[in-house]
Amino acid sequence: MKEYRHRQILAILEQRPAVYAQELATMLQASVSTIRRDLQELQTAGQLRRVHGGAFGEIDGETEFGLRLCARRQAKQAICRAVAEHIDSGMVLFIDGGTTTELLIPLLVNKVDLTIVTCGLNIALHLTRYPYLNTILLGGEVHAKSRTVVGMLPTSQLESFNMRFDVSLISTAGISAEHGATNRMIERLALKKKAIANSTHSYLLCDSSKVGCTYLGQVAPLSQFRACFVDDAVTLEQKKNLQKAGNMVFVPLVEKP
Amino acid sequence: MKEYRHRQILAILEQRPAVYAQELATMLQASVSTIRRDLQELQTAGQLRRVHGGAFGEIDGETEFGLRLCARRQAKQAICRAVAEHIDSGMVLFIDGGTTTELLIPLLVNKVDLTIVTCGLNIALHLTRYPYLNTILLGGEVHAKSRTVVGMLPTSQLESFNMRFDVSLISTAGISAEHGATNRMIERLALKKKAIANSTHSYLLCDSSKVGCTYLGQVAPLSQFRACFVDDAVTLEQKKNLQKAGNMVFVPLVEKP
């Protein structure tokens, strides 16, 4: 079963950057010769890069779509853990695109019968791991850098089907007491606004590096969110300011035992 | 008892990705010859994919999440090379989802100012590597196994914006002279049909393992395509038959020097 091994190898390389040939031989119960042949073939197929001793997974430096490495991962994960508690089985969710919300997906394992609408390709892809969830990806122009769908189409799709959500999870580029949640890309504003308008409750997800930042357009004032989740790596003054503007939840970075 | 064995085999493949022929022989108390025959038949019926040593459960490249490898890659790549010659800069394309069309994307590097509409998440993701191309992803329910958008929404989106294409590239699960291009998933038919109807020219992409296979619903008769690209690993008789039904292009597997 050559192909089966090939798949195993690629699956392993999705989870970590490199493997030794020796190691693969042990794991897959095959001789080193065979593994070498496999790696050779996979390289010819452009699926990995061979090096002395083993192989690297990402082709020409671009990480494929496993979990992308993102900045402030720990903070974002803590935020997601807090948000996940507000999501119950059976809900209809809107999940915004971006790296923050991406980390939420694995935390939805235990919920059943969720319907999730999103504009993030990465979100949609991660959701395919859980085939019992119902995922709807909005259509539109693909924005390469953020791997999200942007432009007029996604918003118009929300409108034309008049989609209603129990909860919408919104991410943002900047958050401040005065200007609320703001974003640099105008094209995204309409979608976020529409999602909030069509939701019973909205939550804002935002890591502390974005506190105090203001960008071109306002998504919504903080008071419009049922809760705004920010990790607690912020000054006391910032906390107080934000708390005046909306219902803030400051998530501790270290997990409590 | 044949029927019974077939069902057993398929049931097993529902629970795990692959089985050995040998193993099946023991489990079902039949000779290896019989099992081989069973697997052969089930493959022709499109229920599984035969490999040296056994069989895989998923068919026509509907691989699990995270597996970048697809079957018959060489054939598909040859087909894509041939197809790429028919695509010129400035065109508006519809590209179907699936692993075959996925391999086409890197071959579009040299074209400029393309607009590409697709229902494949993998297609859209690959296209993000080429930010100078304009990509529009159709929205709708996400089909986990194939990483495509299915259901009513993508088709309705084509309709509501009345999108017109210069060329549409259609992939299919089965191809035969009598029944044309056929597909197992009814939900996909509407989209493929609509795309063909809205295109000046349509091309069919199909590797030779699918020749002679017929599935539930017809996408279109072969005569409706400007050309049908199949790799030439088919018998002379099959070639002749297909050529009567449509304009076939049999792509040689080995590259000419």
Next chain:
DNA sequence: CTAAATTCGCTCAAAATCAATCATTTCTAG
């Protein structure tokens, strides 16, 4: 820099699997 230890690319032979064929058994229609 040198020497030891790995790893590599290659070849070759053993093992497993395959496609095709054929005799035997089982089923079915009349």
Next chain:
DNA sequence: CTAGAAATGATTGATTTTGAGCGAATTTAG
């Protein structure tokens, strides 16, 4: 019951896959 069709299991030669051996190349340690 019988003749023909279908299914099964065994055989055979070809093909594919696999694992081990060996000298060359690469990496690591001293």
